[in-house]
Amino acid sequence: MTPLDSPLPPAWENAGFLIGFVLSLLILSFVIRDSWLARAGQYLLVGVTLAYTVVLVWSNVLWPRLLSPLLANPLPITDNRGPLTPALWNGWLPLVVGLLLWAAGIDYLRGRRGQQQSWLRHLAAFPLALLVGVGLGAGIAGALQGTFLPQFRRATEVGQLLDAPPPLLLAALLTLVITGGALLHLQLGAASGDDSRFPAALRPFLAGWAWLGERALWLTAGVIFARLFAARSTLLIARLDALFFSQQINDFWRWLMTFWQGG
Amino acid sequence: MSSTFGCPHCGKANPLHVTFCASCGTYLKGLEAGNLSRSSTPIPSDEEDSRSKAKTGQTAENPVHSQPWLRSDFEKADPPAEAAAAALGEQPWLRPEEEAQETQTPPAQRPQRLVAGLQGLIEPADREHSLFHPDSSVEVRTAVADLPYAMRRDLRQIFAADVPILDEPTGHAPASIQPGAYGRGLWRRNWVYGLLLAGILLALWAGNAPANSRPHSWPGVVEAYNAIDTLPADSIVLVNWAYDPTTAGEMDLAALPVMQHLLEKNARLLVVSQLPGGPATARRLIALARSSASQAALARQLGESLVEGGYLPGGVGSLALLGQAPTQAIPVDIQGRAVGGRAALDTLKQSAPALLLILAARAEEVQRWLEQIQPLNAAPVVVVSSAGVDPVIRPYVDSGQIVGLVSGYAGGIAYRDLLADAVPTASQESQRRHITGQNWALAVLLLVIAVGNLAGLAEGRQP
Structure with a gap:
């Protein structure tokens, strides 16, 4: 017995597969026409997903990481580290702030949006601002350190590639030219035909460069579409493969035939 | 009622x-x-x-x-002069460009006409206005207005081919469409369509490969294999399980051989997910990988080599802590046991994980970890992704931030070939069906593109 072994008996797992089979057919019936069957499948999917998420958040986050430690050690002053103990920072503060946000959200959903904001929502604005601010700060800092700077450094390495093999140098130069062309097309106004801000001698050159950037953008869109098509067709094939060729469905058909023949 | x-x-x-x-x-x-x-x-x-x-x-x-x-x-509200005008007079975008510009009337004096194609979503009057009066002082900006003039003219001609679908009693709008009044823009690009069509036909001809053929292998698979194959025994791998059952049909094909390889290498996995459905998907696939692992891997106690961190809430805000101190970000596993006290993760207190493995169906999940975690612990990153994600994260492979990339079913098959394991017969059949299905799906897509281009060519040849 390992942690990965399912506690469910095999019959239950087969039942789950059959329920999934039926729900898949319900949702796929949308291809024929929109009907209450297709709607029922979609609503069941959304509802079950939401319910599962609620259970998961309770069993994986709220209880083991918040409520259970608090119940085991509820007093903020329980150790020798002073009043700011983990019970305060990791327990009571998140609990109070969470309850505040929850209450303010319910107050908002009760439909009093047009009225003057209640004190509850004013109070909840502070932790909400903190959440948004921290998220934005982390996102911007991460984008700088994880995307912008490494990509910029990589782009500027073109000058150091002169000793590199010709294919690598060609690819790097092509990247530089296409990137410049796409930026020119998108940002500098060449795409709209308004190149009057540039010197007349430069205009044909810039127009040609922007033309190249425009074609590169279209090519990129085509590549992304092609890969996305491959991803989605794989999903469809996998679903059809599971529905019509899997061992479970074969067992089900065999059982159904046996049942039909009275055996 | x-x-x-x-x-x-x-x-x-x-x-x-x-x-x-x-x-x-x-x-x-x-x-x-x-x-x-x-x-x-x-x-x-x-x-x-x-x-x-x-x-x-x-x-x-x-x-x-x-x-x-x-x-x-x-219809009665139409101005008499407008109602008596010829069809081309009412829809001047069907005329040659010079004539159309000459006969323009200000949009405020023209009745708003229904133009098929964008109806219901974009006001037809706005669209006409933005097409014919780009320099007007009236602030009407649409996405169409930002396009170059030549492209707008071509779009105009293409959309003008749609017959208005409102069942108007007069029927003057459909009658106003004159074959040949549009399509010259397409005709000028015949050589492009010809080349495209030739390329598609060549692809169809060359695509008739034997049944045991393999899909195209994209760069990065060998590097991913080497990164995992050179891991020392008992290395800790921090796994971001960023896909759930909605995309498992594709992602499992790529993730399964990678997980099999990790189990064979006796890696210790710390698995977390920021998707609600992620932990259950991870458990199912790791169990599947273990069921096909070798006896040596099976002999190990899985409880020591797998820590299921479960669902990690908090979005971007929680990732920085995960990058610096994983056992603090994940205090307990999904069984409720403390993660910090696990002997399997002792080395995490002194050093970073030996590898970051990201299994993601969306590019944002990969970017988040590359931006929030990898700069903090500088661990090498291997990504298993959906095929649709591949073009977006490919620059990270080129910059060296991702050491290996396995994308889509093609990447999964290539990785499995590198593993050189004995693929069960059922899996072989499933793999063959996938390759055949992909080939047919591609053929259908190419056929659609070919028919669309043929239609464009035929339309352009109208007198």
Whole structure:
């Protein structure tokens, strides 16, 4: 017995597969026409997903990481580290702030949006601002350190590639030219035909460069579409493969035939 | 009484109280309440409508005002000169460019006409205005207006081929479409379509490969294999399980051989997910990988080599802590046991994980970890992704931030080939079906593109 072994008996797992089979057919019936069957499948999917998420958040986050430690050690002053103990920072503060946000959200959903904001929502604005601010700060800092700077450094390495093999140098130069062309097309106004801000001698050159950037953008869109098509067709094939060729469905058909023949 | 009513624009039956038509997107709010009948009640005129507004105190804009073709007296409202004009006079974008510019009238004096293709979503008057008066002082900006003039002209010609679908009693709009009045823009690009068609036919011909063929292997698979194969025994791998059952059909194909390889290398996995469905998906696939692992791998106690961190809430805000101190970010596993006290993760207190493994169906999940975690612990990153994600994260492979990339079913098959394990017969058959299905799907897509281009060519050859 390992942690990965399912506690469910095999019959239950087969039942789950059959329920999934039926729900898949319900949702796929949308291809024929929109009907209450297709709607029922979609609503069941959304509802079950939401319910599962609620259970998961309770069993994986709220209880083991918040409520259970608090119940085991509820007093903020329980150790020798002073009043700011983990019970305060990791327990009571998140609990109070969470309850505040929850209450303010319910107050908002009760439909009093047009009225003057209640004190509850004013109070909840502070932790909400903190959440948004921290998220934005982390996102911007991460984008700088994880995307912008490494990509910029990589782009500027073109000058150091002169000793590199010709294919690598060609690819790097092509990247530089296409990137410049796409930026020119998108940002500098060449795409709209308004190149009057540039010197007349430069205009044909810039127009040609922007033309190249425009074609590169279209090519990129085509590549992304092609890969996305491959991803989605794989999903469809996998679903059809599971529905019509899997061992479970074969067992089900065999059982159904046996049942039909009275055996 | 019926619980649905027909859209005045396209006729599609919509449930009561919907805001937009499910078929064409026409704004329907309020129309079902009596302004429009479910079948044939006439639409109130402007005066009636304004009177009813005055009574009820409504100030919101009625769609009938912004879409005058919905009015029953719309045809009568046309100016006489406009109604008597020839078809090309009414729709000057069907004319050669110079003529059209000469005969333009200000949009405020022209009736708003229904133009198929963008109806219900973009005001036709705005579209016409942005096409013909790009320098006007009236602030009407659309995405179309930002396109170069030549492209706008081509778009105009393409969309003009759509016959208005509103069943107008006069029928003058369909009659105004003259074959040959459009399509010259396409004709000028015949050589492009010819080349494209030749390329597609060549691909179809060359794509008729034997059944045991392999899909194209994208760069990065060998590097991913080497990164995992050179891991020392008992190395800790921090796994971000960023896909759930909705994309498992594709992702499992790529993730399964990678997980099999990790189990064979005796890696210790710390698995977390920021998707609610992620932990269950991870458990199912790791169990599947273990079921096909070798006896040596099976002999190990899985409890020591797998820590299921479960669901990690907090979005971006929680990732920085995970990068610096994983055992603090994940205090307990999904069984409720403390993660910090696990002997398997002791080395995490002194050093970073030996490898970051990201299994993601969306590019944002990969970017988050590359931006929030990898700069903090500098661990090498291997990504298993959906095929659709591949082009977006490929620059990270080129910059060295991702050491290996396995994307889509093609990447999974290539990785499995590198593993050189004995693939069970059932898996072989499934793999063959996938390759065949992908080939057919690609063939259908190419056929659609080819037919579309042929239609464009045929349209362009109209006299």
